Amino acid sequence: PAPRTVLLTGAAGGLGTLMRSLLPEYGYTLRLFDVRPLEDEPDAITADLSDTAALREAVRGVDAVLHLAGISLEAPFEKILRSNIEGTYNLYEAARQEGVPRIVFASSNHAVGFTPAPRPGEPLIPVGTPRRPDTFYGLSKSFGEDLAQLYWDKHGLETVSVRIGSCFPEPTSVRMLSVWMSPADGARLFHAALTAEEVGHTVVYGSSANTRLWWDLSTARALGYEPQDDSEPYAGKLIAEQGELDPRNPAHGHLGGHFVSDPPIWPY
Ligand code: NAI
Numbered sequence: 716p717a718p719r720t721v722l723l724t725g726a727a728g729g730l731g732t733l734m735r736s737l738l739p740e741y742g743y744t745l746r747l748f749d750v751r752p753l754e755d756e757p758d759a760i761t762a763d764l765s766d767t768a769a770l771r772e773a774v775r776g777v778d779a780v781l782h783l784a785g786i787s788l789e790a791p792f793e794k795i796l797r798s799n800i801e802g803t804y805n806l807y808e809a810a811r812q813e814g815v816p817r818i819v820f821a822s823s824n825h826a827v828g829f830t831p832a833p834r835p836g837e838p839l840i841p842v843g844t845p846r847r848p849d850t851f852y853g854l855s856k857s858f859g860e861d862l863a864q865l866y867w868d869k870h871g872l873e874t875v876s877v878r879i880g881s882c883f884p885e886p887t888s889v890r891m892l893s894v895w896m897s898p899a900d901g902a903r904l905f906h907a908a909l910t911a912e913e914v915g916h917t918v919v920y921g922s923s924a925n926t927r928l929w930w931d932l933s934t935a936r937a938l939g940y941e942p943q944d945d946s947e948p949y950a951g952k953l954i955a956e957q958g959e960l961d962p963r964n965p966a967h968g969h970l971g972g973h974f975v976s977d978p979p980i981w982p983y
C-alpha cells in the first residue's frame with residue numbers, strides 16, 4: 716500500500732519548508748522533526764538526531780521517512796560526524812527497531828563532487844560512477860548511501876538515496892543550470908521514491924530535465940519520476956552576469972562546483 720504517514724526530518728530547513736507545502740497535495744500526512752523549533756506547528760517534534768528515545772517515538776507507526784535533517788554544507792568534521800554520520804545511523808536504527816519499511820535519504824551530488832563534469836557531447840554521469848566526495852559533508856552522504864545499502868542487505872529496510880543537485884526556487888549560478896531541481900520536481904521525485912514498488916536500495920540523481928544536465932536520470936525515471944521543469948529559461952541572464960563555465964577552473968569543471976576548493980566557497 717502507498718505510504719500515507721511520513722516522518723519529515725529537517726522540516727524547518729529550506730527543503731523541508733518547501734516539502735511541507737508541496738507534499739500534502741500528494742495525500743501525505745507529515746510528522747515533522749527538527750532540532751529547530753517550528754513555531755507555527757504545535758505537533759512538530761523538536762529534537763536532535765542524537766536523541767535516540769525521541770527518534771524511536773518519532774518513527775513509531777510511520778509508513779516511511781523522508782530524511783532531510785543534517786548539516787547541509789561543509790563544516791568541521793566533528794559536527795558532520797555528530798549530525799550527519801551518527802545522526803543518520805541513529806535514524807536507521809530507530810527505523811529498524813520500529814519496523815519502518817522505507818527511508819528516502821537526502822544524499823547529495825557532493826558524494827560524487829570530484830567527478831569531472833561532462834562536456835557537451837560527452838556521456839552523462841551514471842549513478843554507478845565511483846564515489847568521489849568533495850568535502851567531509853560529501854563524505855557523510857557517501858556514508859549514508861553505504862549505511863542504506865547495509866540496512867537493505869541485512870535488515871530488508873528499503874532506501875532511495877537521492878543525490879540532490881540544487882533544489883531552490885530558482886537556479887542562481889551557471890553551474891546550477893546543470894544540476895538544478897525545481898521544488899515541484901523535487902516533490903515529484905520524493906513522491907516517486909516514497910511510492911515505487913520494490914526499490915531495495917536505489918540511488919538516483921535529483922534534478923529537473925535540464926538542457927545542460929550532467930547526470931543520468933534513468934534510475935529516477937525508473938521509479939516513475941517524470942520531471943517537468945528545465946533550468947534553460949534562466950540561462951541567458953545567468954551567463955550574461957557570470958560568464959560561461961571554464962572547465963579548466965577546478966571549481967567549474969567538477970560536479971561539486973566550489974565544494975572542491977579548499978576551503979569550499981559558497982555561493983556558486
Ligand atoms: P537546511 O540546512 O536548510 O536544513 C537542514 C535542517 O536539518 C535544518 O532545519 C536543521 O535544523 C536540521 N538539522 C541539522 N542537524 C540536525 C540534528 N542534528 N538534529 C535534528 N535536526 C537537524 O538544508 P536543506 O537545503 O533544506 O537540505 C535538506 C537536506 O537535503 C540536507 O540533508 C542536505 O544535505 C540535503 N541536500 C540539499 C540540497 C539542496 O539543494 N537544498 C542539495 C543536496 C542535498
Ligand code: 15L
Pocket residue numbers: 787788823824825879880881882971972983
Ligand atoms: C548541497 O548538497 C547543499 O546542501 C546545497 O545547499 C547546495 O549547496 C547544493 O548541494 C549544490 O551543490 O548546489
